[in-house]
Amino acid sequence: MGLVFSQIEWWYVLSVITIIQLHRGSIAVNAIPIAPQVRGFDEVAVFGHLNPDTDSIATAIGYAALLRSMGINAKAYHLGDLNKETEFVLNTAQVQSPDVLSEDIPDGSEVVLVDHNERSQSISNLVNMNITHAIDHHKLGDLTTSQPAYIRFEPVGCTATILAKISATTTNDDRNIVTYLQPISGITDLQSYVDILFEAKSDLTGLTTEQIVLGNYKIYFFQNQKWGVGVAETWYPNYLLNQKNELLLEMVKEKDRSNLTGILFSIIDILNEKNLMLIAGEPENTVVRAAFNVDVTDQMADLGARLSLKLQIIPPLEVYFNKNP
Known part of the structure; x- marks a missing residue:
């Protein structure tokens, strides 16, 4: 494509492409089975870490959509305020922001962790939850589960890369995934999009x-x-x-x-x-x-x-x- 992005830029491009494709259902989901069915609860909450970034929000939305396509009643949530960059991404993708996860989520609720696996970065009562899935690209922290769970960690640029690999359209690394998905993302000029994205991210006016x-x-x-x-x-x-x-x-x-x-x-x-x-x-x-x-x-x-x-x-x-x- 003749474009040269820094390692930071590829991370952001990948996040927005993944959120557009998985949420809109443009990727055929005939992926590896993740779980046959939710055990005992009406809804599984999918969420990223406190102080969420774009990867955290994008992956929660995309993974929830992927799980729903497999018959699991999953819903994306977030744990903190969205930054301006993430708001820009959601607006561009015409995707609604997830709801904030309630602080009084009942003990024993089934949850899916994305983009984190440490209790200090999650809900305060995570130890009382039933973690059924965890998708992350960080080091293994203090994650524990009450029963066997689907867990996938990889040392890649962002959790969205792992999510793209789980789907049927998979490539070997972050750059190949971006290149592969760009034609169906609706983003014709990646460099221009990145410039606008960074402009939104850099806007700190009004923040304390x-x-x-x-x-x-x-x-x-x-x-x-x-x-x-x-x-x-x-x-x-x-x-x-x-x-x-x-x-x-x-x-x-x-x-x-x-x-x-x-x-x-x-x-x-x-x-x-x-x-x-x-x-x-x-x-x-x-x-x-x-x-x-x-x-x-x-x-x-x-x-x-x-x-x-x-x-x-x-x-x-x-x-x-x-x-x-």
Whole structure:
């Protein structure tokens, strides 16, 4: 196609194509059997992680549609506010946003997890749910099930890739899936679409510093230490850098509010593929210096091209804490 996308761009393109195709039923579903029938409940709730991103929402919608086509009464939900990028994707695809999952979902309800598998990133009473399926591209966390479940994890760019592989139209990697599905997606100019998509994603006007810090944010446990790690991906890093002091104050508030050992927040420059991580204090300063072998100047560390939370940010932190329990 003559297009050169960064690893971030392919992730977004794939997400929107998958949501359009699976929800509209354009892909023939004669896939691998996932489950013969739901056991004992009228509805299975399909949802992604807290502070949902586009992959989380797209995969929940697409997987719910796939399960329904197999006779399972599945419904997509989300656990937090949608960001502007996801709203743009849904509007473009003419797909309605899922409902918010009720906090009082009964114990024993059957649920399907997509794009996450750790309790700290899910509903508060996940331990009381009956997890029947889990589709994810992150590391294995503390997932447990009360009975055998259909579980599929793969180290790919996004959960939507795994979902596309489960369907009949499957290719070997993220780029091939995008190329294969583009003709039936209705998107004729991928580069133009990506430009508009990033413009929507980068629009942070009207958001509070709390909303920015917690917009793409997850809780991790390292050697029994509770850490919060968040990122903001944008075309306009200076907009966030100009709010650096306010963002640092918000990080300190969240650290106290959620009783965290530490909190980290990265400003991801999409165009230049650069990660500038804000350092609120200690022990963050010590940990980041050692884990990433970088200097911290004026409460900020340049992590270079470390852009992926799951592949390039969390693993070095895990290595550090395993060596320094």
